[in-house]
Amino acid sequence: MSDQNDAQFDEHGLPRYLDMQAEIGYTKHIGGAKATQELLALCQVDPNKVILNVGCGAGGTTTYIVKNYGCRVVGVDIKENMVASAQERAQRKGLTDKTEFRQADAQDLPFEDDRFDIVISESVNIFVPDRAKAMSEYKRVVKTCGYICLNEPVLLKDPSPAVADLLAELVGLEILPPSVWENLLSEAGLTDVIVKTYANKMRDESRSQFGFFDAGDFLRLIGKSIALLFKDRYTRSLIKQATASNPREFVEYLGYGLFVGKKI
Numbered sequence: 001m002s003d004q005n006d007a008q009f010d011e012h013g014l015p016r017y018l019d020m021q022a023e024i025g026y027t028k029h030i031g032g033a034k035a036t037q038e039l040l041a042l043c044q045v046d047p048n049k050v051i052l053n054v055g056c057g058a059g060g061t062t063t064y065i066v067k068n069y070g071c072r073v074v075g076v077d078i079k080e081n082m083v084a085s086a087q088e089r090a091q092r093k094g095l096t097d098k099t100e101f102r103q104a105d106a107q108d109l110p111f112e113d114d115r116f117d118i119v120i121s122e123s124v125n126i127f128v129p130d131r132a133k134a135m136s137e138y139k140r141v142v143k144t145c146g147y148i149c150l151n152e153p154v155l156l157k158d159p160s161p162a163v164a165d166l167l168a169e170l171v172g173l174e175i176l177p178p179s180v181w182e183n184l185l186s187e188a189g190l191t192d193v194i195v196k197t198y199a200n201k202m203r204d205e206s207r208s209q210f211g212f213f214d215a216g217d218f219l220r221l222i223g224k225s226i227a228l229l230f231k232d233r234y235t236r237s238l239i240k241q242a243t244a245s246n247p248r249e250f251v252e253y254l255g256y257g258l259f260v261g262k263k264i
Contacts, residue, residue: 012078014127018057019081027057027082029123030153030200030256033212036061039120042194042260043147045069049117052076052141054106054134055124059086059099060212065120066090066098074116076104106134111141118142122151125181126173135188142263148190154178154197154257163253178257190261197257 010019018027029035045051047070053062056075063086065073077083083101090099104110106121106128119138128134138148155177159167167175178197185193 010079013129014079018079023081023085027060029057029061029151030254031151031198031258033064035151035198035256035258036064036122036212038196039122039149039151039258039260040065040069042196042258043118043120043149045071045118047071050074050115051118051120052109052111052116052138054109054119054121054138055127056086056101057082059089059101061120061122062086062099062101063090063093063095064212066095067093070098072098074100074102074111076102076106076109078103078105107137109137109141113140114143115141116143117146118149119147120149123153125150125184126152126176131184132187135184135190139188139190139263144263146263148185148188148261148263150181150185150257150259152176152181152257152259153200154181154255155253156197156199156255157253159253167254175254178259181257181259185259185261188261189263191264192260192262194260195257197255199252199255 045065049069049071051065051071051073053065053073053075056062056077059075062073062075065071075083075086077086080103083103086099086101090096090101102110106124107130119142121138125131125134135148142148153175155175164174178195182193182195
């Protein structure tokens, strides 16, 4: 790997654009709020559930669950700056009494067995080196009859080599077909596996990405983004790279999948 490519990844092997997202307090997952809402319905969330949000990022999903369902939610992320960003968001929203955030690796969760009713993880496991180990950890910490719920980007059909390279460059890793995620849950010993896949429609995606935002959040995001553009050269290069690509080149290939399994 070249020095230029090395500079695009952090010490965890994660794309550096995640640092930009932590700085502005906004992490996105494919499908946005619409996907999260459906995933929560499939997990049978109610106010009595205790939920683990793996790869909580800047805390959008965690605080959304607490605000709309009244659950207690623990968020973990491998990146310390994401944990700090999520804590700031929960405090700003007045949700610290029902949220907890900790730095942790999905492959080695710092919780006792059978702790949570639900494990939810969105656009995270694609970056995990040993996904089977992560699934084993999710199953370990979830209670019997609890659910493991994933939302991950997926390939809807086989791309050309050029499109595959472009997708990998934009995301930071190879996009996988739905069967890989379904098999991971089944091979972890989960039952009643549900698989739902969706095309990534650009207009719906743009709307849904801001489903976790109120007016104050949006203004804060704009202000922090502008400030970061002025002070960080790498952020400017990322924006240039993203705007140089044509979404129509890959939109027909890229979608998202919701994957839910039950522990028995």
